[in-house]
Amino acid sequence: MGVFSALTTAVSGMQAQSYALENISGNIANSRTAGYKRVDTTFADLVPDTALNRQISGSVAAYSQSTNTIQGDLNATRIDTNVAINGDGFFVVDQRQSGIGGNTQFANSNLYTRRGDFDFDANGYLVNGAGYYLKGLKIDQVTGQLVGTQPEVLRITKEQFPAKATTSIEYRANIPAYPATGNANKATPGSELLNPANYVAVLPAVNPNPLSTTATPPGDGIVNGNTLPNFLKDSIPGGQVTVYDSLGKATSVELRWAKVDNGNAAATPPTSGTWNLFIGVDTGAPGAAVAYQNANVNVAFGMTGQLVTPPGGNITIPNLTINGTNVQGVVINTGGNGLTQNGDVTGQIDARSIRQDGYTAGTLDRTSVSASGQIIGTFSNGQVVALAQLAVARFNASNALKRLDGGAFEETIESGPSIVGLGTSQLIGGNVEQSNTDIADEFSKMIVTQQAYSANTKVITTAQEMLRDVFSIIR
Structure with a gap:
């Protein structure tokens, strides 16, 4: 010494x-x-x-x-595919090994990074500025369930989103107790009701489903071009909605309501009015061609305007061909209490909501990242669908990870194995975490x-x- x-x-x-x-x-x-x-x-x-x-x-x-556990400031980039982790955790990424396009080969190893400036490359892969490829799990677009259990490199292509045929129409409306039809005259009782006599001649008694509850003899529920002027005076418009077939072909469905009786207070249960719903097949049909088709369901209301029949308030539309488009298996869903019969000074139907569940085919317009880590796709047909779930990993000892080039980390014995899941953290789309x-x-x-x-x-x-x-x- x-x-x-x-x-x-x-x-x-x-x-x-x-x-x-x-x-x-x-x-x-x-x-x-x-x-x-x-x-x-x-x-x-x-x-x-x-x-x-x-x-x-x-x-x-x-x-x-x-x-590694000290978070940097979050900077808004306005790029939808950029994402930052607010809290603990790392993005799971991989490295490209060889190949190009859809034949790209990856190292198949899990690396971890906080660098979230991901963007699409020409082949649909999400790559950050350091060249690392984002991993996650695909989501089945039909069931909404995760596909697989192990994270894989995500590839999101601009394939068409398939069309869906309309199966349900959500209908919420108030029907006036006294309809202001073309023939309605308060000085003439019953003038507001559908007059079966105007239709018997052209509606032969070949179908047990009547045009109305008072039709004699019963008809087949069809209104053709010859009787269309009378029908328009006996009914009021109920709104229209665009529906789709299985190929995504759209057609407009027009609804009209006709009151067929003013109810029976002595009935069980008592009713204050019964209506029939008609579906427009060809609203400009000439001669004997079909213009409107009765849904053949008596829609009755109680004394306070609530729906009594049909139970549950669902009305099934008959299988029809409307303007060349097959409309079949479609149910009008009123939700039971979504359809009422109350007084209305206009005498017209107040259709508060008419929505259907079908759509045409579409292509991917844009993507974004939700707080839970889902990649959300917005398609040209208006559909918003979860496409994939980002993989986020946490560690018991994050500071024991081994540093690699490009802001990536590698698991070590000291860091312990990864724990997949966000935990209490959140993902913030359109942001990138900066250096700490x-x-x-x-x-x-x-x-x-x-x-x-x-x-x-x-x-x-x-x-x-x-x-x-x-x-x-x-x-």
């Missing part, structure tokens, strides 16, 4: 401060790198094994200290490091002078 030990100790101090300065320079260089986690430096003293009363301070060693480096803090550390380095050089200078004095004694 002596002057030579002081020299080696000072050298270790210079090496430690050089190591710290290297980390500081790297942090400053990456102060604008998305998702970068700064590396701090921690020092440990190295104490020689000596007697208790001869212990010395010893040399120093420098080690890196990760800051604080320039001011790094410059402060650099000044301190420089002073410490200079102090160690002073120790070497002093030791050198002491050795010179020793050599002078010999002379």
